[in-house]
Amino acid sequence: MTFIADGDVVKLQLSNIGKGFYNFLLQCQEEKDGESPFFGGPLSNISTNIKGGGIGYFAAYSISQKQAIAKQEQ
Numbered sequence: 001m002t003f004i005a006d007g008d009v010v011k012l013q014l015s016n017i018g019k020g021f022y023n024f025l026l027q028c029q030e031e032k033d034g035e036s037p038f039f040g041g042p043l044s045n046i047s048t049n050i051k052g053g054g055i056g057y058f059a060a061y062s063i064s065q066k067q068a069i070a071k072q073e074q
Helices: 019-033
Strands: 009-016 062-069
Touching: none
Parallel strands: none
Antiparallel strands: 009 062
């Protein structure tokens, strides 16, 4: 349970990533947590947008934020 007192600053921040970067992160997690880490190999190569043999993903993302000061209702 969260309690907010009069005068507290409440800040909400939303970040947005693209589908390609999301898929890259998901594939990295699946590779790390694989179903059979002792005997199984990778399911497939991880998607990347880096050329020249590197593995990674170049991405930029937007941030939206708002903040307000809590006021006690009268």
